Amino acid sequence: MTEVTTLMPATKKAETQANSAARLGLWLTLPAQLLVLFIALFPILMQVYISLTDWSPLDGIPWWRAYELWIGLLNYTDLMADSRFWGALWRTLFVMLVCVPVQFLLGLGLAVLFVDDFRGKRVLYSTLLVPMMVVPAVAGYMFFMLFQSGGPVNDLLSFFTSEPVRIAWLSDPDLALIAVMVADIWQWTPLMFLILLAGMISVPQDQQMAAILLGASWWRRFFTIVLPRMKSIIIIALAIRVIEIFKIFDTLFIMTGGGPGVATETISVYIYKVTQQELIWSYVAAIALAILIVLSVVSVFAIKRMQRGQDG
Amino acid sequence: MSEIALENLGKSFGDFTALADMNLTIANGEFMALLGPSGCGKSTTMNMIAGMLRPSSGTIKFNGLDVVDVPMAKRGVGFVFQNYAIFTHMSVRENLAYGLRAQGVRAGEMTKRVQAFAELLQLEPMLDRPAAGLSVNILQRLAIGRSAILEPAIFLLDEPLSNVDAAFRAVMRSELKSLQGQFGQTMVYVTHDQLEAMTMADRIAVMDHGKLLQVGTPLEIYNNPADTFVARFIGAPGMNILNGRLTQQADTVAVDLPGLGSVALPPALQAAAARLTTPDVLVGFRPEQINAAKAGLTMHVGFVERIGARTIVHMEQGAASAKAVLLSEVETPKARKDWTFAVPDDAIRLLDPVTGQALVGRPN
Ligand SMILES: Nc1ncnc2c1ncn2[C@@H]1O[C@H](COP(=O)(O)OP(=O)(O)OP(=O)(O)O)[C@@H](O)[C@H]1O
Ligand SMILES: [Mg+2]
Numbered sequence: 001m002t003e004v005t006t007l008m009p010a011t012k013k014a015e016t017q018a019n020s021a022a023r024l025g026l027w028l029t030l031p032a033q034l035l036v037l038f039i040a041l042f043p044i045l046m047q048v049y050i051s052l053t054d055w056s057p058l059d060g061i062p063w064w065r066a067y068e069l070w071i072g073l074l075n076y077t078d079l080m081a082d083s084r085f086w087g088a089l090w091r092t093l094f095v096m097l098v099c100v101p102v103q104f105l106l107g108l109g110l111a112v113l114f115v116d117d118f119r120g121k122r123v124l125y126s127t128l129l130v131p132m133m134v135v136p137a138v139a140g141y142m143f144f145m146l147f148q149s150g151g152p153v154n155d156l157l158s159f160f161t162s163e164p165v166r167i168a169w170l171s172d173p174d175l176a177l178i179a180v181m182v183a184d185i186w187q188w189t190p191l192m193f194l195i196l197l198a199g200m201i202s203v204p205q206d207q208q209m210a211a212i213l214l215g216a217s218w219w220r221r222f223f224t225i226v227l228p229r230m231k232s233i234i235i236i237a238l239a240i241r242v243i244e245i246f247k248i249f250d251t252l253f254i255m256t257g258g259g260p261g262v263a264t265e266t267i268s269v270y271i272y273k274v275t276q277q278e279l280i281w282s283y284v285a286a287i288a289l290a291i292l293i294v295l296s297v298v299s300v301f302a303i304k305r306m307q308r309g310q311d312g
Numbered sequence: 313m314s315e316i317a318l319e320n321l322g323k324s325f326g327d328f329t330a331l332a333d334m335n336l337t338i339a340n341g342e343f344m345a346l347l348g349p350s351g352c353g354k355s356t357t358m359n360m361i362a363g364m365l366r367p368s369s370g371t372i373k374f375n376g377l378d379v380v381d382v383p384m385a386k387r388g389v390g391f392v393f394q395n396y397a398i399f400t401h402m403s404v405r406e407n408l409a410y411g412l413r414a415q416g417v418r419a420g421e422m423t424k425r426v427q428a429f430a431e432l433l434q435l436e437p438m439l440d441r442p443a444a445g446l447s448v449n450i451l452q453r454l455a456i457g458r459s460a461i462l463e464p465a466i467f468l469l470d471e472p473l474s475n476v477d478a479a480f481r482a483v484m485r486s487e488l489k490s491l492q493g494q495f496g497q498t499m500v501y502v503t504h505d506q507l508e509a510m511t512m513a514d515r516i517a518v519m520d521h522g523k524l525l526q527v528g529t530p531l532e533i534y535n536n537p538a539d540t541f542v543a544r545f546i547g548a549p550g551m552n553i554l555n556g557r558l559t560q561q562a563d564t565v566a567v568d569l570p571g572l573g574s575v576a577l578p579p580a581l582q583a584a585a586a587r588l589t590t591p592d593v594l595v596g597f598r599p600e601q602i603n604a605a606k607a608g609l610t611m612h613v614g615f616v617e618r619i620g621a622r623t624i625v626h627m628e629q630g631a632a633s634a635k636a637v638l639l640s641e642v643e644t645p646k647a648r649k650d651w652t653f654a655v656p657d658d659a660i661r662l663l664d665p666v667t668g669q670a671l672v673g674r675p676n
Contacts, residue, residue, distance in 0.1 A: 206397040209364055212384055213391045214411035214462065224410070228401045 044292070051075050051285035058279055066282070075286035085287060087262060088270035091177070095266060096245040099184050103241060104234075106185070107192030111200045112222075114193075132190040140254030143183040144170070147255070170256050173263035180252045180264050187251065188244065192237055199233030200226060232306050239302040243295055267291055314388075314465040314498050315340045316361060320370035323356050330356045331522045334370070343492055343499045345513035347506060349545070353522040354502040355394070358468050361500065362391050374466070390464035390497070394471045396455035400444035404435055407443050407454055411462045425461055432491075433457045449480045460491060467497040473508060485512055506546055510534070518542050534598075536661070540668040543596050543661070549624065552634040553663065556595040558585055567595050567662075571630045573609040578657040584671040585662060594668075596661035599624070602636040604643040605654035613651050616644060627651065 055066035147169035157165040169179045211221045249268040258265040275284045321334040331353040338344045346354045359365040363384030412422045430436045433453040473481045509516045510530040517527045526538035537543035544550035556567040565585045568574045611627035625636040645651035662671040
């Protein structure tokens with residue numbers, strides 16, 4: 001008993017000491033922490049501020065005096081009613097809903113091929129990764145040339161249909177988006193493949209052996225062992241591509257410039273045009289924030305799913 | 313029910329020979345232990361039987377049929393991995409049912425079998441728990457259950473008990489034995505623990521450096537080791553092996569152990585000894601068969617180890633060293649004194665000093 005009673009205050013003391021040490025540490029690192037927070041948040045806070053005004057660099061007043069042009073939520077209500085914005089958002093989502101699944105399935109298929117050894121694997125592997133290394137602007141020019149009405153794509157189609165094909169891919173409002181999506185799939189399937197291959201290789205070999213010995217077919221193993229064990233990496237790969245699609249710009253802009261009309265205008269292209277051509281910076285700030293919020297929600301959702309996957 | 317025959321089986325990885333020229337027939341329903349030190353090729357042998365590895369040479373036959381070209385999924389072999397390879401993203405129930413489901417067993421039948429095996433292996437309380445985070449002891453049962461539920465004719469276990477604690481190991485030893493009694497599979501059991509091999513196996517195959525050294529019942533291997541490796545490897549501590557010289561005394565041959573004394577050879581070994589071309593020979597005898605005596609061999613006692621029921625006496629004499637295991641405290645000699653002991657005639661084994669092989673004409 002005496003031991004316990006003498007011990008109690010000692011531990012309490014130790015605790016308060018540890019606490020005050022921790023608090024001292026907090027105070028000492030506070031300036032650095034504030035700086036980091038400021039660097040991370042400043043651009044966003046600035047955007048929030050500007051988006052609530054009618055400020056533009058042409059107004060001749062510095063940005064921090066933008067409050068003189070305060071308009072409250074008007075930019076946001078405008079945005080809600082901006083059919084060009086909604087069109088661009090919808091187009092971006094459409095590209096995402098087509099490109100990400102296609103890239104995922106192609107990447108997964110390639111990963112399945114490349115997880116086993118075969119002759120010429122190394123050469124083919126390096127070749128497959130090339131598109132990912134190409135500068136997106138260069139890829140844009142490549143596909144711009146490929147999809148000309150006298151370009152190789154039409155030549156190839158002519159060869160197969162054995163009659164001259166002269167499709168004006170990039171100036172046809174219905175086809176331009178397809179050409180753009182083909183370019184994106186070409187360029188970014190390798191990344192998907194790379195991530196999924198890494199995930200597939202890390203699935204324990206002995207579990208697969210155990211499944212084979214228990215009589216499981218290739219498909220059963222794939223769906224009950226390989227895919228479930230790749231869950232986290234699949235979510236990461238998908239999240240990366242979803243976020244990247246929102247940023248799709250260089251390749252697309254060089255191929256079509258967002259046209260014809262607004263036929264290939266995605267969110268990034270739309271923001272660029274509003275900034276460069278119409279110079280309504282405060283409105284752009286509002287759009288950017290809206291997109292940031294959408295992406296944050298998507299990311300949080302993905303991370304939640306992933307954590308649940310790891311627990312289960 | 314299957315008989316397994318390994319014929320001239322060999323496996324090399326590049327220049328390295330992991331297994332050479334193995335010939336072994338495992339009878340239908342037999343419990344065979346592959347025993348040997350780490351890296352001797354036990355797992356390699358098992359993986360070839362299961363079909364995970366392709367032999368570099370030789371064949372494997374099940375019931376007389378060559379199975380080398382049969383893919384592992386079709387061999388009907390149950391396999392328990394050393395690290396269990398439990399599907400940790402599934403529940404215990406899903407793990408147990410995995411094989412049945414893969415083989416298209418009807419749902420009703422499946423539930424019944426899973427229930428029966430869960431009861432048999434005491435997995436019932438955690439059937440619906442995720443397999444991740446279960447204790448090693450439970451994972452171990454689950455790994456056995458997951459394979460055994462398919463009632464394979466051949467059941468291969470690669471060091472299934474090496475990761476579990478000593479108490480649980482003793483329990484599992486008897487459970488595995490009774491499981492085999494119940495289903496009558498042909499079992500091949502890899503271990504580097506001789507106690508496991510001795511207590512469970514019908515026969516033991518002792519291996520070292522990719523070679524099969526001896527096959528026999530536990531008692532045969534204990535009593536008549538085929539060479540110096542098996543003699544030293546089996547038994548705790550292993551057999552004493554000392555250098556000796558054959559001497560002719562009247563019409564019988566005896567062995568002189570320099571500095572220790574001399575032992576008479578039993579009649580059965582006389583002929584074998586006579587076939588040796590040089591007088592040098594290795595003499596082997598089990599530490600357990602040594603008794604204190606008035607006359608016999610004399611050695612200096614280094615130290616005395618008391619481990620409960622038994623006492624191990626470490627002895628030296630010149631370059632020779634030997635151990636004795638004594639059961640009675642009365643006989644136990646004092647440390648750092650000379651001690652005289654006797655070895656019964658029929659406990660003496662002779663081995664060839666050049667090849668290390670036991671000289672035949674073994675007495676029993
Ligand atoms: N894939 C491989 N490539 C090269 N060497 C290998 C390979 N597999 C096994 N070996 C070697 O073959 C030898 C036998 O290996 P094996 O796994 O059969 O030993 P083991 O008797 O099961 O040992 P342990 O008790 O440690 O499991 C070892 O020296 C090992 O390094
Ligand atoms: Mg092994």
